[in-house]
Amino acid sequence: MAEIQYRLEQKRNIVGEFPGPKSKELTERRNAVVAAGVASGVPVYAADLDGGIIVDVDGNSFIDLAAGIAVTGVGGSAPAVVEGIKEQADYFTHSCFMVTPYEGYVRVAELLNELTPGGHEKRTVLFNSGAEAVENAVKVARLATGRDAVVAFDHAYHGRTNLTMGLTSKSMPYKANFGPFAPEIYRVPMSYPFREENPDITGAEAAQRAITAIEKQIGSDSVGAILLEPIQGEGGFIVPAEGFMPALAAWAREKGIVFIADEVQSGFCRTGAWFASEHESVVPDIVATAKGIAGGMPLSAVTGRAELMDAVHAGGLGGTYGGNPVACAAAIGAIQTMKDYDLPARARRIETQVMDRLRPLAEQTEIIGDLRGRGAMLAIELVKPGGKEPNPEATKAIAAQCQAEGVIILTCGTYGNVVRLLPPLVIGDELLGDGLDVLEAAIRAQA
Template sequence: MTTTAHDITYRLEQKRRVQADFPGPKSVALTERRKAVVAAGVASSVPVFVADADGGIIHDVDGNSFIDLGSGIAVTSVGASDPAVVGAVKEAVEHFTHTCFMVTPYEGYVAVAEQLNRLTPGDHEKRTVLFNSGAEAVENAVKVARLATGRDAVVAFDHAYHGRTNLTMALTAKAMPYKTNFGPFAPEVYRMPMSYPFREENPEITGAEAAKRAITMIEKQIGGEQVAAIIIEPIQGEGGFIVPADGFLPALADWAKDKGIVFIADEVQSGFCRTGEWFAVNHEGVVPDIITMAKGIAGGMPLSAITGRADLLDAVHPGGLGGTYGGNPVACAAALAA
C-alpha cells in the first residue's frame, strides 16, 4: 500500500501497527545471532531488527510498523528513503563510488561546499571541509582553531556531548556510557557552567548573567588570552535537550570575538531546520567563526562538515585537513538532494 502526503508518495503506509508478540520471533532469532558476533559494547535502543523504512515509519522483520521518533539519532530529517535522496544516490553510485577528493577531486564536493557557505550564518567569506562523522567535524574544528590562534586551551560546557573519539570524549561532559574507563583524555579542555534555566539554583538568572558567570570562570582558571576556542551546542542534545536562556550565546560570542577566541557552534544535532531555523544560532542572530555539521546533512548517508571564516580555514597548510572518505561522492549527492 502507498500513501501520499504533500508531493511525496510513500512506499509504505504511514501508520503504526504492532502485533501481540514483541519482539517477534525473527527479531529474537537475529538477536541471538548478534550476540554471537557483535561486540557487547554496541547497544541498541529497540529490540527489533529493521527490514524497511520509508518516510516516518520503520517496518521490522516480523511485520510490525513503528513511528520513527529516533530518525537514526537525528539523521533522517527528510524522512527515510526520501525519493529525491534515493534517486541522487542511485545516479551517483552508477558513475563512481570513490576516488578520494584529495587525490582526484569531483564537482559534488565543491557543490556541497557552495551550498553550506551560502546557508550557514554570516555574509563573510567562508570555506568548507567535508568529513564522515560529527566527531570528525568537531576534532577538525578544534584543530583549525588551535593552529589559527596559536593557543591550546578549549572551553566546553556542562552537559555537553561532542562525540566518542578521544578529543571529543574530553569535550563531552557525560561519563556513562561515553567516557567511563576510556581515559586518559586529550589535555587542555576546560568545563564551564551552561545556562540551564530549568535547573538553575536561581531561576531568575538571565542569559547574559549566565554568560558572565562562565566568562569570569574562564578568566580566573585559564585566562582569555590562552583560549583557542569555545565550543558549544546552541541547544544541547545528550545532556537533556537544554535550551539556554536568551542572551547567553550572543554574550559568549561577543566576548570570544573581543579576546580573539574562535567561537565554534556544534550544530551536529541542532542543524538543518531541526529547531525551526536552518541553524539554531539563527534564533539569536549569532554568527559563529566555525560551525560543525553532520547527521541531517545527507539524509542518512555518512557525511559531516565544518564551515567557517576563510582566514581561519585557509591558515591550515595543504594536506593538514582531509581524510580518505571525507566528502564521499555518493554522500555528497545525497546531501545536495536533502
C-alpha cells in the same frame, strides 16, 4: 511548497509479539558476533523506512520519533536522496577527494557556505562523522589562533573520539575507563534554566558566570576556541536562557577566540531554522555539522570564516573517506528536499502540535518537570512528584511502553531522565498525533 509523497502506509501497526521471532533470531546472531559495547535502544530490526514509519523484519510498523538520532529528517528513504545515491554509484563510489577530486564535494561546500549563518566569505571541508567534524573544528581554531585551550560546557556531548570524549561532560557510558583524554580542555557552567540554583538568572548573567570562570581558570589570551551546542543534545536538549549564546559569542570575538557552534544534532532545519544559532542571530566563526546533512549517509562538515579555514597548511585537513562522492550526492538530494518541502516551517509546525498536546499534560501531572526545545527537537524532563529530583526509572518505563505499542522514542540527559522527541521532519500530522496519544498514555501510567 511541494506535497510530501509516501511510499509506505503512514500508520502504526503491531501485528504480533514484541519483539517478533525474526528480531529475536537476529538478536541471537548479533550476540554471537557483535561487540557487547554497542547498545541498541529498541529490540527490533529495521527492514524498511519511509516518512515517519519504520517497518521491522516481522512486519510491524512503528511510528518513528527518533529519526536515527536526528539523521533522517527528510525520511529514511527520501526519493531525491535515493536517486542521487543510485546515480552517483553508477559512475564511481570513491576516488578520494585528495587524489582525484569531483564536483559533488564542491557543490556540497557551496551549499553549506550559502546556508550556514553569516554573509561573510566561508570555506568548507568534509568529513564522515560529527565527532570528526568537531575535532577538526578545534584543530583549525588552535592553528589559526596559536592557542591551545578549548572551553566546553557542563552537560555537553561532542563525540566518542579521544578529543571529543574529553570535550563531552557525561562519564557513563561515553568516557568511563577510556582515558586519559586530550589535554587543555576546560569545562565551565552551562545555562540550564530548569536546574539553575537562582531561577531568575538571565542568559547574559549566566554567560558572565562562564566568562568569569574562563578568565580565572585559563585566561582569555590562552583560549583558542569556545565550543557550544546551541541546544545541547545528549545532555538533555537543554536550551540556554535567551542572551547566553550571543553574550558568549560577542565576548569571544572581542578576545580573539574562535566561537564554534556544534550544530551536529541541531542543524539542517531541525529546530525550525536551518541552524539553531539563527534563533538568536548568532554568527559562529565555525559551524560543525553532520547527522541531518545527507539523509542517512555518513557525512559531516566544518564550515568557517575563510581566513580561519585557509590558515591551515595544505594537507593539514582531510581524510580518505571525507566527502565520499555517494554521500555528497545524498547531501545534495537531502538539502534540495529540505528546500522543496520547506522543512524549517514543517519543524515549527511539529513544535506547535507537540507542545499543544504536552502543555496540558504537564499541568495535570507532577511527573513532568520541564518541557523545552525548538522545532522538532523537543524534550520532556521527568521528575519525582513534589520537586525536581530526576526520575530516570519513569523515563525508561515510558520509553519501553511506547516501544511495545509501536512508537519509538529516545531518552537522554545527564541524569537519564529526559524523553527526547526527534521525529522525521516529513512526518504527517495524523501519524504524529497517534504517536503523541501513545506517549501521553505512557506518561499518565507513570504519573
